[in-house]
Amino acid sequence: MEVFANEYPDEAWVVRAALGSAFVALAIGGLMGLIQTLHRTGFYDSLISNADYYTVLTLHGVAMVLLFTIFFLVGFFQWAITDSLGRKSEDIRITKLWYGMMVLGSAMSAVTILGGFVDSGSLSGVEADVLYTFYAPLEAHPLYYMGLAVFIIGTWIAGFDWFRSWWAWKKENPDERMPLRTFMVLTTMLMWYLASLGVAISVVFFLIPWSLGIFDSVNSLLTRTLFWFFGHPVVYFWLMPVYMMWYVIMPKLAGGRLFSDPLARIVFVLFLVLSVPTGIHHQYVDPGIAEGFKFLAMTNTMFLLLPSLLTAFTVVASIEHGARQRGGEGYFGWLTALPWGKPAFTGMTLAGLMFAAAGFSGMINAGMSINYLVHNTLWVVGHFHMTVGTAVALSIMAATYWFLPKITGREIFSRRLGLAQVLLWFIGMVLMGNAMHRAGLAGVPRRTADPTYDQVIYDGAYGAIGELRFQIALGGVLLSLSLVLFFAHLVLSSFDIGERAAATPDSIPAPLSGPEQAPKVLDNIRLWTSIAVVLILITYILPLASIVTDGGGWLGDSYGVIVAEYVLPAVSSTIDIFVGVVA
Amino acid sequence: MSSETETTEDGIVREIGHDEFDPVGTLALILIYFVIIGGLWAFMYFVEFLGNGPTVV
Numbered sequence: 173m174e175v176f177a178n179e180y181p182d183e184a185w186v187v188r189a190a191l192g193s194a195f196v197a198l199a200i201g202g203l204m205g206l207i208q209t210l211h212r213t214g215f216y217d218s219l220i221s222n223a224d225y226y227t228v229l230t231l232h233g234v235a236m237v238l239l240f241t242i243f244f245l246v247g248f249f250q251w252a253i254t255d256s257l258g259r260k261s262e263d264i265r266i267t268k269l270w271y272g273m274m275v276l277g278s279a280m281s282a283v284t285i286l287g288g289f290v291d292s293g294s295l296s297g298v299e300a301d302v303l304y305t306f307y308a309p310l311e312a313h314p315l316y317y318m319g320l321a322v323f324i325i326g327t328w329i330a331g332f333d334w335f336r337s338w339w340a341w342k343k344e345n346p347d348e349r350m351p352l353r354t355f356m357v358l359t360t361m362l363m364w365y366l367a368s369l370g371v372a373i374s375v376v377f378f379l380i381p382w383s384l385g386i387f388d389s390v391n392s393l394l395t396r397t398l399f400w401f402f403g404h405p406v407v408y409f410w411l412m413p414v415y416m417m418w419y420v421i422m423p424k425l426a427g428g429r430l431f432s433d434p435l436a437r438i439v440f441v442l443f444l445v446l447s448v449p450t451g452i453h454h455q456y457v458d459p460g461i462a463e464g465f466k467f468l469a470m471t472n473t474m475f476l477l478l479p480s481l482l483t484a485f486t487v488v489a490s491i492e493h494g495a496r497q498r499g500g501e502g503y504f505g506w507l508t509a510l511p512w513g514k515p516a517f518t519g520m521t522l523a524g525l526m527f528a529a530a531g532f533s534g535m536i537n538a539g540m541s542i543n544y545l546v547h548n549t550l551w552v553v554g555h556f557h558m559t560v561g562t563a564v565a566l567s568i569m570a571a572t573y574w575f576l577p578k579i580t581g582r583e584i585f586s587r588r589l590g591l592a593q594v595l596l597w598f599i600g601m602v603l604m605g606n607a608m609h610r611a612g613l614a615g616v617p618r619r620t621a622d623p624t625y626d627q628v629i630y631d632g633a634y635g636a637i638g639e640l641r642f643q644i645a646l647g648g649v650l651l652s653l654s655l656v657l658f659f660a661h662l663v664l665s666s667f668d669i670g671e672r673a674a675a676t677p678d679s680i681p682a683p684l685s686g687p688e689q690a691p692k693v694l695d696n697i698r699l700w701t702s703i704a705v706v707l708i709l710i711t712y713i714l715p716l717a718s719i720v721t722d723g724g725g726w727l728g729d730s731y732g733v734i735v736a737e738y739v740l741p742a743v744s745s746t747i748d749i750f751v752g753v754v755a
Numbered sequence: 756m757s758s759e760t761e762t763t764e765d766g767i768v769r770e771i772g773h774d775e776f777d778p779v780g781t782l783a784l785i786l787i788y789f790v791i792i793g794g795l796w797a798f799m800y801f802v803e804f805l806g807n808g809p810t811v812v
C-alpha cells in the first residue's frame with residue numbers, strides 16, 4: 173500500500189485544491205471576524221464605517237459557513253470515496269469540472285460582496301450586503317445569486333461523481349457490504365440533495381428574476397421559509413463530515429477501534445431522515461406561520477438530538493477502547509492513557525467537548541417558548557461559534573494535521589506548534605462563546621454594528637456588560653492568533669524543514685462490531701430517502717401553501733407579509749395569473 | 756517525534772476484543788454530562804424566568 177498522494181495523484185490534486193480553497197476562505201473569514209469583534213465591542217471601530225460592517229459580516233458568514241466548510245467537505249469526501257472503495261475517479265475530468273464550478277461560483281459571489289466596499293466607479297452598483305442568509309426583502313446584485321447557484325450545482329455534480337464510483341464498485345463487488353466511509357458520504361449527499369432543493373428553488377425562481385427586475389416583488393416569507401428549509405440541514409452538511417472524522421480518525425489516533433459500525437450507520441440514516449423537516453425552528457417568531465407547524469418542527473428537532481447523543485456514546489467508547497489497549501485503567505484513569513501529544517487527537521477532543529457544551533444552548537434555542545428569550549441576540553451567535561465555529565472548524569483544523577501527510581506525502585512541521593494552535597482556539601472560544609451567550613441573555617442584539625442605544629442599559633444576569641465586551645474582544649483576538657499559527661504551520665509544512673519524515677501509509681482499523689452485525693436494511697438508502705421525502709412533505713406542504721395563499725401569492729409583496737395582508741386581494745390574484753403565464 | 760501515522764507509535768500494550776470490552780469509563784462520563792445538563796436546565800429557570808420580569812411564554 174502506498175500513501176494516498178502517490179497512489180491516486182489526480183484525486184489527491186483535487187483534494188489539495190479543495191482544501192486550499194477552504195483555507196483561503198478561512199483566512200478571509202477570520203480577518204473579517206477580527207474586524208467584527210473589535211468593531212462591535214467598541215475597542216477599534218475606526219477601521220470601517222457602521223454601514224460597511226454589514227459588508228464585512230456578509231463576507232464573514234459566506235466565507236466561513238458556505239465556502240470554508242463546504243470546500244473542505246468536498247475534498248475530504250473525495251478522499252473518503254477514493255480510499256474506501258480503492259478506485260480512481262471514474263472520470264477525473266468530471267471531478268475537476270465540479271471543483272472548477274465551485275471555484276467559479278465562489279468568485280462570482282465574492283466579487284459582488286466585495287463591491288459593497290466600493291461606493292463609486294464601475295463597481296458602485298454591485299453589492300450584496302444581504303448576509304449569508306440572503307432572503308428577501310434584502311436584495312443583492314444578480315451575480316451574487318448566480319454565483320451561489322453555480323456553486324451548489326457544482327456540489328450536486330460532486331455527489332453524482334461519488335455515486336458513480338459506488339455504482340461501478342458495486343458492479344465489481346456485488347456481494348460486498350458498502351464500506352462505512354462510502355455509506356457516510358452517500359447518505360450525506362442524499363440529505364444535501366433534498367436540502368439544497370429549497371434554496372435552489374428560491375434562488376432560481378424568485379431571487380434571480382427579482383434582482384434582474386423581471387418581478388417587482390417576491391413573497392419575503394416564502395424566500396425566508398425556503399432558505400430555512402435549507403438553512404437547518406446545511407448545519408448537518410457541516411457536521412456529517414466531522415462526524416466521519418470522529419468515527420473514523422479518532423479511534424485510530426487513540427489506538428483503538430470504532431466501537432460499532434452499525435451504530436455509525438444508524439446515526440447517518442437518522443440525519444438523512446430528520447435533517448430537513450426541522451427548518452421552521454428558525455422561524456418560531458415569524459408571523460404568518462401557524463403555531464402548529466412550528467410545534468411539528470420542534471418535535472422533529474428534539475428527535476434530532478438522538479443521533480448526536482448516539483455519536484457521543486459511540487465515539488467516547490471507541491476512544492476508551494484505545495485508551496484501555498494502551499494500558500489505561502479505572503473509571504477515569506484511562507483518560508490519561510490517551511495520546512494528548514497528537515494535535516489531531518487533542519484538537520478533535522476539544523472540539524467534541526465544546527460541542528457537548530453547545531448542546532445545552534441548542535436545546536434552549538430549540539424550545540419554542542424559551543427561544544423567545546434568546547432570538548436574534550448574541551446568544552445565538554455564541555451558540556453557533558461553539559458548534560460550527562468550533563466543533564466543525566476546530567475539528568477540520570485538527571484533522572488537517574493528520575490528513576495533510578496523506579494528500580501531500582509530507583509530514584507536518586511540528587506537533588507542538590499544532591498543539592498550541594488547537595489549544596489557543598479552544599481558550600479563545602471559551603471566552604468569546606461564553607461571553608456572547610451571557611451578553612445575549614442581557615439583551616444585546618446580533619447583526620448590529622453598534623449595539624448601544626440611548627434608552628437602553630443592558631442588565632446582565634450577573635457580571636457587567638463592559639466585562640462581557642472585553643471577553644468577546646479578547647476571545648476574538650486569541651482566535652485570530654490561533655488562525656495565524658494554523659496558516660504558518662501550513663506554510664512551514666510545505667517546505668523541507670522541521671521534524672519531518674516521509675509520510676507512511678496508514679490504514680483504518682476494523683470496527684469492534686463490524687458491518688456484518690448491521691441489518692441489511694440499513695444500506696437500503698432508497699428506503700430512507702423515501703421516508704425523508706414523506707416527512708418533508710408532511711412538515712412543509714401545508715405551511716408553504718398557507719404562506720403562498722395568505723401572503724399575497726407566490727410573489728407576495730416586497731415589504732413582507734404584514735403589508736401584503738392589507739394589499740388589495742385583486743393585486744395578488746393578478747400576480748397569480750401572471751405567474752400562471754410565466755410558469 | 757517522527758511520524759504522526761506510524762503504527763509502532765500507537766503504544767498498544769494489549770489487544771482487547773469485542774467481548775472483553777466494557778465501556779464503563781464512557782458510562783461515567785456520560786452520566787456526568789447528564790447531571791451537568793440537568794443542573795443547567797434548572798439554573799435556567801432562575802436566570803431567565805425569575806430574573807428578568809415579564810417574558811413571552
Ligand code: HEM
Pocket residue numbers: 202203205206208209212229230232233236237240241303304305553556557560561562565617618619620621647648649651652655
Ligand atoms: C477568528 C475567529 C472568529 C471571530 C473573531 C468571529 C467573530 C464573529 C462575530 C463578532 C460575529 C457577530 C457579528 C454580529 O452579529 O454583529 C460573527 C458572526 C458569525 N460568525 Fe464568526 N467569528 C470567528 C470565526 C467563525 C467561524 C470559524 C465560523 C464558522 C465556521 C463563523 C461563523 C459565523 C457566522 C455564520 C456568523 C453570523 C453572520 C450573520 O449574522 O450573518 N465565525 N463572528
Ligand SMILES: [Cu+2]
Pocket residue numbers: 403404407451453454
Ligand atoms: Cu436549525
